[in-house]
Amino acid sequence: MDFEPSPEQKLILETVRRFVREEILPLEADLDPDASELPAHHRERLVAMTKELGFYGLDIPEEYGGPGIDLVTRTLMAFEMAQHRAGLYAPCYGVFGGAGLAQLYEADDDQKERYLHPVLRGEKRGFFALTEPSGGSDPARAIRTTAVRDGDDWILDGEKTFISGADKADFGIVFARTDPELGRKGITCFLVDTDMPGFRVRRIVHTLRSTHYAAELEFNRVRVPGRNVLGEVNQGFAIANDRLSRNRIPYAAGCVGVALKAQEMAIAYAKTRKTFGDYLSTRQAVQWMIVDNEIDLRTARALTLEAAARADAGKPFRTEAAICKLVASEGASRVVDRAMQIHGGYGMTKDLPLERWYRELRIRRVGEGPNEIQRLIVARDVIGGSFH
């Protein structure tokens, strides 16, 4: 496939690149190196700029006010938007807007009115709660949170863990078991308001990613009205699964973005830093690190764009999404690791963004489905069989 950007794409990418270099990087120089939010006045100013550019809410479907940009172009943009310190988990600090929670586009009209539209207006925040202490990679078996019908309502009991944004959210998309006999066909998706009695954020889960932390949640006889069932009863697994596949492409794109920047930094440093009377870039050991970086980068970039192109074409893309997620997360980890090695002691410091990317990329090999699960998905698709 030819992924050479079209003239229109080049114009868009140049605009985004300039935005990152002229608007984001100067602000970042004054922020704490682990920050993932901008001061409110800067955020408002930059959101106004992205709206003016027609790039706000990139992932929002066109019928809901999004700009209607295809996924390949959004992936190319994501490569650019990640090229700063906070870029992996907070590309451009969110000033391009988000799509909210994709499952809400499948909600009924009443639910869209109560949840989707307030999210798109920036009035409400939601979280996605699938993983439990018993596991997250095999939700069909690991979900122990139960929902039992009580008249027109459902009573939820259980716990969730590693849930991002739950402590500051207004509601959550929560998966619970509604039929213990049916395995993956016994799971239902609920919209749970965080002020419903019995819902508690038990604690923050501290990880090597200091911002964008996760939380541990408790559901103690939470009464959820029947009108808050998202989709059909016992059909929640399909909703979860679809989200997991779709998210893997932008997830991979963020990895590629920071790796591109790390490689740029490594080359620049190697061409200016001298040891034993000559530049690092003349040393074969360093050259090979840069070459290996380039191979990892080009592989991840091509596979991520291939997955996006298949999704744009309406073709099945589960295998491609799994491959690009694992190749990009593992490749980018190696690229950043080599870039740190080339930078020597400076590479370990908070003066440079490399140490933050190094920590956060480690999470990328587990987040959105561990890479072992991605391999399992690919094996299932190319060999066949259900792998029970």
Add this chain to the structure above:
Amino acid sequence: MAVQFHANGMSGLRLTKPWLDLDEAAIAALPGQLGVYEIGDAQGGTLELGFAGGRSRFGLRSAIAEAAAKHERAARFRYEVTMQYWSRFEELLAVYVADHGELPAANAENRGGRRVGRIAAAGS
């Protein structure tokens, strides 16, 4: 089987390190590491929660000295060394609001409209 380690291996939800009197010697003895801190008055009130982040010149030592200098009533402080200073700071703010219903005044002034997390008040 769920993992049974507890949670906040650092010190539970709240800061539980001993309070120290605020004087030059105590500040000079502080480590240069990153972490979180609490500045208090002589009556047992909290004046400010804060963190020593990656841009602090001498970690907790300089961050606490600078924070204390802003508060006339500052009389004591306590701190916790942690590299997860952002998430720990956000956790301390959330727990403080759960316990007291509002942020310390200095934190409220600097919040700039950003939400504070809601966390269960029960437990340590």
